[in-house]
Amino acid sequence: MIVARPGPARRGGPARAALSHPSGKLPGVSKPLVLLDAASLYFRAFYALPESMTAPDGTPVNAVRGFVDTLTRVITERGAGRLVACLDADWRPGFRVAALPSYKAHRVAAGAADGEEDVPDTLTPQVPIILEVLGAVGIATAEAAGYEADDVIGTLAARERTDPVEVVTGDRDLFQVVRDEPTPVRVLYVGRGWAKAELLGPAELAAKYALPVAGAGAAYAGMAVLRGDPSDGLPGVAGIGEKTAAKLIGEFGSLDAVLAAVHDGKDRKLTTRARTALLNAQDYLAAAPTVVNVATDAPLTVDGAD
Template sequence: MSGPLLLLDGASLWFRAYYALPDSITSPDGRSVNAVRGFTDMVATLITKFEPSRVVVCLDLDWRPEFRVRAVPTYKAHRVAADTDGTEEEVPDTLSPQVPMILNVLAATGIATAGAEGLEADDVLGTLAATESRDTTIVVTGDRDLLQVVTDDPVPVRVLYVVRGLAKAELLGPAEVAAKYGVPVDRAGEAYAELALLRGDSSDGLPGVKGVGEKTASSMLMQYGSVKNLRAAALDPSSGMAKGMRAKFAAAADYLDAALPVVQVVRDAEVSFSRDDALPAAPVDPARLDELAQDLGIANSVGRLEKALKSAAAAQSF
């Protein structure tokens, strides 16, 4: 019996862990470990809940890829650290040192990480979801851009949307995305990306089509089925589209041409893995994991993670 493939959006989850717990949580030598503890607990909870046979933590090897910035110069521009040349993301001072700690815990546990040169974690998640042909896939993220990966074919791909934390997480597939955001159910994932393109996304620095908010974008996609059809209708005098709406799409033509590849995740990235993605039944380096647990003061969290591995392995044996 095979469990699902669990794909975790690494930075999205450790940012949420960092802000969910006070940075007064420290190691015995005084280092902040709130993100390490929170992230480790999240992973343990997710493994316990879904009993996966495979787990991959997906990483940003470039959080602001050149091809996206070239297409839309405002892409994530507001997140650039003030004292850099535009290539470094602004991250809290006490979070940055915790990322290597998290990666060390994952390595000692035997949980795979994966990245793609020059690309974001979104693109790694998009590629691994799109190329999976065996197991039900669950993408865990707080980034709603990844709702575009939901599908039923060739395997079910679902998104566990954790923007409000694991306790209030929503598990969304094509039907749920279509109902929640008002997009065509037969192409809910693709249509969600097009909805984001039309309405814009201030968190990513995407302006959208001026005068088109989420409700209007939803209505237009439901009426025309896709951005391609919508743009064709805007150019067709016999389509019945209102003159004002035609003008909005005409004015946004350059933006629409450039921004669709920015919004869409890459689905054919060359992904590199730290190790095989099979979830071990026990830590692959127990001595190192115990050393980290004691050094960082996260023994209880590591214990929960070890228990989760054992539980998931037992579930596969039935």
């Protein structure tokens, strides 16, 4: 069982009692397992705060400051029973690149023979500091060789059968993990900052994108395939934007059902224009789900857990 210790508490207080309990939470109280999309959070912190924030020795600490601020808000406001920071062991996994070579290709550092990510020079030295902070306050970290943090989160969320799960991220890709059963999984989306954070479950996700509530997570993933994501090198289907993608998934219920209608050629809900666009994108549509869908069976390595 993963038990993260979010930090010191007042002597005898409820947080200390929870941490001393074998389950990592107070008896009779269901507190969420909170999963942090660490790289997403520190990248966003880096770009949100000025690089003029430095340590006395001149080391930039803007990403550290922003990440710690978010971590503090999570600890004080989300009532986590367990807390895990999920990391990228591989930012551009080979199985995704094999399916779609354009995946994150534009983010590979120029001249990098080993495919390293193009990371700002002033962010690179801050990542070890962030990991030290996590270790110092007793927060577990998890990763999986050959997989991204999204896959670690997808796997931990899929496995959880005891407590509700909250995923804290600035990445919409993780909307697909929401569910109600067997244990609730919600996404706390902080892509626009903590003050504008959105807590999304299946109902909220369905309302936001006009998707079916049943299977809203999978429906979102299907919509994401159709829409594409230039920031990740996913072209999407030419001529189909977010609204049309959401409409297609909303009308047919799933990406598989949309593609079945394309090949059947008889469903009048599918316009000639949409059918033509989808037929022209068959190779992409065959490959993209491998890239978009998060893994739920990644081989996890957890550090700092009891």
